[in-house]
Amino acid sequence: MQPELTLLPDLMSALPEIFLAVGALVLLMIGAFGGERATPAVTGMSAALIALAVIVLLFMPVDGASFGGAFVQNAFARYVKILTLIGSGLAIAMSVAYGRAEKFERFEYPVLIVLGTLGMMLMISATDLIAVYLGLELMSLSLYVVASINRDSVRSTEAGLKYFVLGALSSGMLLYGMSLVYGFTGQTSFVAIAETLARDGSSLGLTFGLVFMLAGMVFKISAVPFHMWTPDVYEGAPTPVTAYFAAAPKIAAMAMITRVVITAFEPVVLEWQQVIVFVSIASMALGAFAAIGQKNIKRLMAYSSIGHMGYALVGLVAGSQAGVRGVIVYMSIYLAMTLGTFACILAMRRKEGMVEEISDLAGLSRTNPMMAFLLAMLMFSLAGIPPLAGFFGKFYVFLAAVEAEFYTLAVIGVLTSVVSAFYYLRIVKIMYFDEPVTGFVPMPSELKVVLGLAGIFVIFFVAIAGPLVGAAGTAAKTFF
Amino acid sequence: MGQPAGFRPGRGGDAGLYEAPASAKKQDLQGHTEMILHALFFYLFAAVTVTSAFMVISSRNPVHSVLFLILTFFNSAGLFLMLGAEFLALILVVVYVGAVAVLFLFVVMMLDVDFVELRQGFLQYLPVGALVGLVLLIELLLVLGGWSISADVVASAVTPIPSLSDLSNTEAIGTVLYTRYIFFFQIAGLVLLVAMIGAIVLTLRHKAFAKRQNIAEQVGRDPKTAIEVRKIDSGKGI
Numbered sequence: 001m002q003p004e005l006t007l008l009p010d011l012m013s014a015l016p017e018i019f020l021a022v023g024a025l026v027l028l029m030i031g032a033f034g035g036e037r038a039t040p041a042v043t044g045m046s047a048a049l050i051a052l053a054v055i056v057l058l059f060m061p062v063d064g065a066s067f068g069g070a071f072v073q074n075a076f077a078r079y080v081k082i083l084t085l086i087g088s089g090l091a092i093a094m095s096v097a098y099g100r101a102e103k104f105e106r107f108e109y110p111v112l113i114v115l116g117t118l119g120m121m122l123m124i125s126a127t128d129l130i131a132v133y134l135g136l137e138l139m140s141l142s143l144y145v146v147a148s149i150n151r152d153s154v155r156s157t158e159a160g161l162k163y164f165v166l167g168a169l170s171s172g173m174l175l176y177g178m179s180l181v182y183g184f185t186g187q188t189s190f191v192a193i194a195e196t197l198a199r200d201g202s203s204l205g206l207t208f209g210l211v212f213m214l215a216g217m218v219f220k221i222s223a224v225p226f227h228m229w230t231p232d233v234y235e236g237a238p239t240p241v242t243a244y245f246a247a248a249p250k251i252a253a254m255a256m257i258t259r260v261v262i263t264a265f266e267p268v269v270l271e272w273q274q275v276i277v278f279v280s281i282a283s284m285a286l287g288a289f290a291a292i293g294q295k296n297i298k299r300l301m302a303y304s305s306i307g308h309m310g311y312a313l314v315g316l317v318a319g320s321q322a323g324v325r326g327v328i329v330y331m332s333i334y335l336a337m338t339l340g341t342f343a344c345i346l347a348m349r350r351k352e353g354m355v356e357e358i359s360d361l362a363g364l365s366r367t368n369p370m371m372a373f374l375l376a377m378l379m380f381s382l383a384g385i386p387p388l389a390g391f392f393g394k395f396y397v398f399l400a401a402v403e404a405e406f407y408t409l410a411v412i413g414v415l416t417s418v419v420s421a422f423y424y425l426r427i428v429k430i431m432y433f434d435e436p437v438t439g440f441v442p443m444p445s446e447l448k449v450v451l452g453l454a455g456i457f458v459i460f461f462v463a464i465a466g467p468l469v470g471a472a473g474t475a476a477k478t479f480f
Numbered sequence: 481m482g483q484p485a486g487f488r489p490g491r492g493g494d495a496g497l498y499e500a501p502a503s504a505k506k507q508d509l510q511g512h513t514e515m516i517l518h519a520l521f522f523y524l525f526a527a528v529t530v531t532s533a534f535m536v537i538s539s540r541n542p543v544h545s546v547l548f549l550i551l552t553f554f555n556s557a558g559l560f561l562m563l564g565a566e567f568l569a570l571i572l573v574v575v576y577v578g579a580v581a582v583l584f585l586f587v588v589m590m591l592d593v594d595f596v597e598l599r600q601g602f603l604q605y606l607p608v609g610a611l612v613g614l615v616l617l618i619e620l621l622l623v624l625g626g627w628s629i630s631a632d633v634v635a636s637a638v639t640p641i642p643s644l645s646d647l648s649n650t651e652a653i654g655t656v657l658y659t660r661y662i663f664f665f666q667i668a669g670l671v672l673l674v675a676m677i678g679a680i681v682l683t684l685r686h687k688a689f690a691k692r693q694n695i696a697e698q699v700g701r702d703p704k705t706a707i708e709v710r711k712i713d714s715g716k717g718i
Contacts, residue, residue: 009662009663021666066663068660068663071663106681108677111677112678112681115670115673115674116674118670119670130664131663131664131667134667134668134671135667137671138670141675141678142674142678144678145674145677145681145682151681151682157682204622204623208619208623
């Protein structure tokens with residue numbers, strides 16, 4: 001018998017994950033036995049479960065590695081997990097009114113979101129190739145199902161199917177890359193891979209595997225050239241699901257990429273840096289130019305999010321502590337801006353139903369001045385105009401890139417953000433200077449809360465920048 | 481497939497390849513025979529696997545595809561057997577051939593999918609697809625050609641399973657699956673649960689007219705509630 005067999009893994013560091021896993025199973029039972037009537041209760045309890053996980057992460061942090069080094073809890077993991085949980089929790093909250101209006105309230109929806117969030121948390125904490133893959137699949141499978149949760153709508157099912165087929169392909173690439181990395185290093189644990197690489201150096205086969213792995217992972221943050229699915233899925237999926245897709249999974253996947261390249265492939269930094277530089281530039285450029293012609297606001301947000309992933313990757317290219325801090329700060333700000341904007345998109349409802357065209361926002365400043373003001377602030381922030389939050393996000397990533405002497409990358413980033421300002425400002429122009437069309441029905445209170453919080457975060461970011469950037473700095477320090 | 485003399489699946493097929501003792505001539509000869517047989521069976525299984533896998537995607541009749549899939553599984557099981565992993569080999573046969581492939585057959589036969597129509601674009605995409613495949617193949621050959629792997633890697637590779645000479649295959653998997661790999665095992669379980677929830681969410685529809693069991697009502701039934709006595713006037717229906 002091996003001695004390790006008798007050791008019980010340290011479960012305390014994985015307490016939030018265990019809460020979510022057990023809680024999701026309990027909620028599933030409640031839903032299965034309670035039927036349709038249990039849906040509001042399950043929804044409420046899912047949100048409470050996610051809040052509980054946030055509280056555990058905030059007030060009872062237990063750091064350390066567990067499960068034979070496949071799982072690690074540290075400042076970085078906790079910070080990103082809290083962001084992810086906020087994204088998922090608010091996505092559940094924002095879906096309530098929509099689900100009621102469009103008649104697809106089902107108790108499985110919040111349960112799947114909780115399970116998907118669990119997958120994201122495992123992905124963030126993963127320090128082993130197998131753990132990365134399993135966490136990623138748990139997340140992706142939940143996402144495929146919630147994309148087509150409105151199964152009576154052709155657009156929703158089409159979005160789910162498209163996402164599933166392309167996602168399965170990307171998982172295949174990821175697995176293939178992992179098998180090559182395992183073949184050339186003989187290890188699955190990140191630390192051991194880094195040790196082997198530091199000793200033996202890189203080889204052609206390892207680079208091959210690394211590129212395949214990056215392709216599979218970059219698909220999940222929908223960066224160019226693996227972005228094709230994003231506009232279609234964002235447009236087709238029900239809007240609260242799109243809000244969920246745009247926020248939590250991207251943050252988790254970005255954290256996973258950061259951990260993989262910084263911990264496992266640190267010795268071969270030049271090999272992955274060139275890939276990330278290409279992906280970053282291509283995403284920023286495509287996000288800036290392709291969004292110009294969009295008429296549907298969900299498609300516009302899809303291209304916008306592709307661009308924002310490019311900006312966040314600029315920080316990763318630097319590969320330094322400042323760079324990782326930039327990525328974390330950027331993703332925090334991105335979360336607030338995305339959720340706020342989607343709260344507005346969810347509020348675009350007339351008596352006859354939801355509307356999604358940008359032209360439907362015409363004259364919003366006169367029909368709903370408060371919403372118009374906050375949406376305008378969010379648009380200015382997305383464009384990166386000081387002193388709003390979006391500016392600081394870009395500032396920290398570009399700062400890191402300049403410090404690491406990636407001048408060209410920083411210049412390209414600034415130029416593309418000028419181009420992208422065009423379509424963000426066009427929305428402001430439509431809201432303030434076009435003739436009003438019929439107003440929207442009053443906003444549900446939960447959307448008001450989300451929009452209000454996002455607005456406060458974006459406008460008064462200067463006031464909270466110190467503690468937030470400090471926390472991000474502490475999180476980034478765990479890698480170096 | 482018969483068990484040739486000198487072929488010992490349970491001990492790791494490679495043992496015969498490298499450990500041919502040079503001293504005794506007879507043993508040397510036996511080692512050679514073993515090696516040749518080993519290679520022979522490997523190429524047999526591998527060739528049939530690849531050919532039948534190709535037939536899965538190229539045959540016109542979907543039922544044939546599934547049958548070829550079963551053949552692929554069987555030959556992969558043979559390869560596992562040669563590696564000394566008889567547990568995996570049998571699981572492959574039992575689960576994939578016994579359950580999954582039969583399920584596939586059901587689905588293929590019950591769903592009225594026009595596969596000829598689905599394949600319409602096949603020839604149209606063939607040149608580009610073949611080109612991409614060829615490029616990938618050449619690149620992969622380059623990678624394999626430049627295969628540099630240090631001796632340390634082989635030595636330090638993760639081999640969690642204890643030596644197969646001490647334990648049987650099943651025991652070896654059992655000792656690590658619920659201890660060292662409990663984390664992966666549990667997440668894999670959750671992944672399967674999500675797949676199940678997804679299948680139910682997306683396909684199950686409660687039909688209003690479907691008759692369902694109500695166990696409580698059925699158990700609580702007695703002669704008084706089960707039988708209804710009606711007085712019917714003669715010449716009239718109920």
